[in-house]
Amino acid sequence: MLKNELYYLTILTITILVILVVLLIYLTIRKAMDIKNRKAIGQFIEKYHSVLFTMLMEGGYSRGLNPKNVLEQIAIEELLGRFSKILEGEDEKSRLTELASMYLLERYRKQLKSKRWSKRMNTLYHIEDFKLTLLNDDIYLLTQKKKLSHEELIHSLRILALFQYEFLFDLLITRYQNLSEFEYRTILVRLEQKQFEKYILHFHKSSQSLQTAILDVISIKKELNYLPFLEKIFSVYKGEIRLRALKALSNVGYVKNTEPYLELLYSSKWEERMIAAKLIGSLKEVKGISRLIELLHDQMWWVRFQAGEAICQFPNGHQILQEVLETSKDVFARDMAWEWLHKGV
Template sequence: MLRNELFFLTILTITILGLLMVLLIYLTIRKAIDIKNRKAIEQYIENYQSILFTMLMEGGYSRGMNPKSVLERKATEKLLSMYSKVLEGEDEKKRLSELASMYLAEYYHKQLKSKKWSQRMNTLYHIEDFKLSLLIDDIHKLSQKKRISHEELIHTLRILALFQYENLFEMLTIHYNSLSEFEYRNILVRLEQQQFEQFILHFHKSSPPLQKAILDVISMKKEINYLSFLENIFSTCKGEIKLRALKALTEIGYVKNSDPYLELLYSTKWEERMVAAKLVGSLKEVKGISRLIELLHDQTWWVRSQAGQAICQFPNGPRFCVKYLKHQRMHLPRTWLGNGFIKGYK
């Protein structure tokens, strides 16, 4: 019995050692191949870096540069990625996109069909960076796959928005109408005015997350042509949607009539008082300054802070504030004294 157990352990030990040896040999070979491939990529980059730079700066093409193998395409991809991060001129960026289309479009077309999630995601990032709009149909097909991951879906929708895909409105309002507010915003912010207008026209039929995203994008763009739309939303909606519209108006810094917004300085909701204070400061509406001074003693810190910032936007606002407080025999907030807003006040 003991002899059999020793024999079994010996065989097991030899087997494990054999497997470890095979694994070591595999890893050694894999490491050697990786080093060889990396050197080949670096050599290709060294040979064609100046040629590619000249094409980006001056235009034209080079017959000598014609990446065919996977390694050559990876080297070209690495070169273009490097330049995409430093180029600023529109002409140079356009040439980079054209070169990427010429050298990498077919390669990416195949990579989008890869069974590996990481390869598909990396390809999406490069398509976005290089702005390869000729692959828009491939991106759309990928978004329609049943087994697509959520990360891939959001990325494909972002790219479709970047390329101003004509059916994106239908996709977001019918097929993908359960995205988060953050996801909608990252998609919509890439749209140009013509595409974005569709979401404005159908605002009231949209889901709350999409509505909030639309209003946030308007806040980011700060375009005055959306003024009437925002004022309409402010007057007809309630709750968070109304507050988002108010925030957007604050970013634009203009309203047709300030009276409805001055009333919010007396709102029972501190969020509305805070944003209204910011709007009054942005408008430099003199009719609201006395209330802003009162809000310096609001029970909510955010309101007090915003009221102080709003007053500072008025010409001589802090000095006027001091005179008003003295006349009303009110104390100046300590934060103003500590931050040096007012000097010599007693």
């Protein structure tokens, strides 16, 4: 019995040793191949670095620069990736896109169909960096796949937004209606006005997460042409949507009539008092100064903080805060006045 156990143990030990040796040989060969490949890529980069740079800066093409295998394509990809981070001129960026299209387009088209998630994701990053709008339809087809990861989907939609893809609107309205507010916002913020207008027109039929994202994008862009839309949303909607519209107005920093917003300084909802204070500060509406001083005594810290910031935006703001600091009996109001008087000091 003991001999049998020793025999099996010996066989198991030998088997494990053989597996380890085979694994070691494989890793050694793999490492040697990787070193050889990196050397070949490095040599190609060294040989064509200046050639490619000249093509980007001055235009034209080189007959010698003709990648014959995957390693040389990787070398060109790395070179273009380096240049994409330092180029500033529109002509140079346009040439980079043109060269990436010439040398890498078909490679990326195939890689988008790869079964490996990492390869598809890396390809999406390169497509975005090189602005390869010729692959719009390929990325669109990728979004239709059932087994697509959520990360791939969001990245694909962001790229389509960056490239102003005309069918993106239909994708978001009909197929992907349950994205988060943050995800919608990272997509919509990349749209130019012509494409973004579609979402403005569809606002009333949109989900709340898409509506809040639309209002937040307007808040980020701070464009006056959306003012009538924002004021309408503010007057028609309630709750979170109304609040986001008010926030957008405060960031735009302009309204046609200040009266409705002055009234909000007395709102029973602290969020409305806070954002209204920000808006009145942006507008530098002197009619609101007395109420802003009162809001320095508000029970909510955020309201007091925003009131202090709003007062600072008036020409005599520091003088007002100094008076509050010296005369108010409310310790919280004095603390907030002191904080804003000493910000940036």
